[in-house]
Amino acid sequence: MRNPLVAAAVLALLASCSTVPSTTPTEQVARFTVRAGERVAGPERVDARPGDTVRIEVTSDVDDELHVHGYDKATDLVAGQPGSVSFTAGATGVFEVELHHSGAAVTSLRVSG
Numbered sequence: 001m002r003n004p005l006v007a008a009a010v011l012a013l014l015a016s017c018s019t020v021p022s023t024t025p026t027e028q029v030a031r032f033t034v035r036a037g038e039r040v041a042g043p044e045r046v047d048a049r050p051g052d053t054v055r056i057e058v059t060s061d062v063d064d065e066l067h068v069h070g071y072d073k074a075t076d077l078v079a080g081q082p083g084s085v086s087f088t089a090g091a092t093g094v095f096e097v098e099l100h101h102s103g104a105a106v107t108s109l110r111v112s113g
Contacts, residue, residue: 025051030107031082034060037104046097048089049113056097056107057084064102068109070095
C-alpha cells in the first residue's frame with residue numbers, strides 16, 4: 001500500500017511543477033511620452049501574443065498622428081494630451097509604432113506565440 005501512495009504523491013508534485021505557459025489572452029498596456037521627436041518614456045518594445053488586447057498610449061509635445069504599422073491603427077494626438085489605440089493582436093511579427101507626421105519612432109510591437 002505504501003508504494004502506490006508514494007507514486008501518487010510524486011505524480012501530484014510533478015503536476016504542480018508544470019511550466020506550461022498560460023494561453024489566456026491578456027491586456028498589454030504601454031504608455032509613452034515623446035518630446036522633440038524622441039521617446040523619453042516607455043519601453044523600446046512591446047511584447048504580445050495573438051489574442052491579447054494591446055493598448056498603446058502616447059503623449060506628445062506636438063500635434064501628430066499615432067500609427068501602428070501592420071495593423072493600420074491610428075489616432076490623432078493633441079499636444080500635451082494622451083491619445084491611444086487599442087486592438088486585438090492577430091498578425092504575428094514585429095510592427096513599428098510611430099508618429100506619422102514627424103516620423104518619430106515610438107516603439108516596436110512584437111506579436112509571437
